[in-house]
Amino acid sequence: MPSQPIRNVSDTALWAAVYRARETERPDALFRDPLARKLAGARGHDISGLLPAKHQNDWAWITRTVLFDRFLLEQIASGADMVVNLAAGLDARPYRMQLPPNLHWIEADLPPLIAYKEELLRDETPNCRLERVPVDLSDRNARKPLFERIAAESKRAVVLTEGLVIYLTREGVGELADDLAAIPSMRAWIVDVVSPGLREMLMKQIGKELSAADAPLLFSPEEGWTFFEKHGWRAAKVQSVLHAAAELKRLKLLFRFFAMFPPPKPPLGKQPSSAIVVLER
Ligand SMILES: C[S@@+](CC[C@H](N)C(=O)[O-])C[C@H]1O[C@@H](n2cnc3c(N)ncnc32)[C@H](O)[C@@H]1O
Numbered sequence: 001m002p003s004q005p006i007r008n009v010s011d012t013a014l015w016a017a018v019y020r021a022r023e024t025e026r027p028d029a030l031f032r033d034p035l036a037r038k039l040a041g042a043r044g045h046d047i048s049g050l051l052p053a054k055h056q057n058d059w060a061w062i063t064r065t066v067l068f069d070r071f072l073l074e075q076i077a078s079g080a081d082m083v084v085n086l087a088a089g090l091d092a093r094p095y096r097m098q099l100p101p102n103l104h105w106i107e108a109d110l111p112p113l114i115a116y117k118e119e120l121l122r123d124e125t126p127n128c129r130l131e132r133v134p135v136d137l138s139d140r141n142a143r144k145p146l147f148e149r150i151a152a153e154s155k156r157a158v159v160l161t162e163g164l165v166i167y168l169t170r171e172g173v174g175e176l177a178d179d180l181a182a183i184p185s186m187r188a189w190i191v192d193v194v195s196p197g198l199r200e201m202l203m204k205q206i207g208k209e210l211s212a213a214d215a216p217l218l219f220s221p222e223e224g225w226t227f228f229e230k231h232g233w234r235a236a237k238v239q240s241v242l243h244a245a246a247e248l249k250r251l252k253l254l255f256r257f258f259a260m261f262p263p264p265k266p267p268l269g270k271q272p273s274s275a276i277v278v279l280e281r
Pocket of ligand 1: 009013086087110135161162
């Protein structure tokens with residue numbers, strides 16, 4: 001394994017793709033992403049080997065994807081004409097999901113990640129109108145033209161940030177929330193929120209490697225999803241990842257035991273937990 005398998009924040013996208021590849025290869029897969037193995041490549045494999053018990057966390061990653069798929073399809077069924085995937089990484093939903101061919105789908109991520117993805121997917125055909133935008137989303141000025149285009153080109157947009165906000169500062173997430181809320185056509189935002197306890201646990205497991213790559217985990221608000229209220233968003237749906245994984249029958253005995261207790265509500269503390277939240281304006 002290379003001495004620094006995670007070189008930068010974009011390498012975490014390779015890691016996410018490995019989980020989707022492993023799921024795809026299961027006989028009882030909850031979704032199939034035939035491009036994931038190619039996108040993850042050998043580096044993705046090295047990165048996933050960093051964790052002490054490598055398959056222990058699969059259920060959390062896979063359930064997150066299943067919930068994002070489910071909430072996204074609900075938004076499309078209720079008339080979304082644009083999907084904006086911020087920090088799309090190596091996500092291949094436009095290729096693996098059945099979508100209205102006219103749906104406008106925008107993926108944004110850092111320029112080197114977009115270049116890598118464009119190269120690997122050159123010969124693939126998406127199931128909707130897909131475009132990719134290379135941009136540093138933590139830079140307000142750099143993302144402004146993209147947000148202006150979203151306002152101009154959609155009537156009803158939904159934004160996804162899957163695995164992004166945890167890498168941003170509290171202030172940065174607040175500004176992003178403000179800027180998204182200022183887009184008149186932006187109806188819903190699907191986002192994952194982790195508790196302070198889960199962030200701490202993950203930093204113990206892999207914090208050294210993430211910090212060395214300048215990609216520490218930062219955002220885990222005690223207020224949970226109510227954090228977004230000051231920024232123009234209210235939680236229309238909150239789904240605990242643990243409880244959804246129990247329903248999907250993907251938990252080992254100990255976690256099944258934890259899932260017998262009700263999902264935590266804000267303020268979130270030391271208890272490790274995560275939720276997928278649908279925010280509406
Ligand atoms: C854990 S990956 C998640 C990728 C994808 N959403 C998924 O679930 O597979 C985090 C992604 O955030 C992107 N990212 C982090 N900071 C970013 C920034 N400032 N601007 C754009 N993208 C960023 C990384 O390049 C990476 O693709």
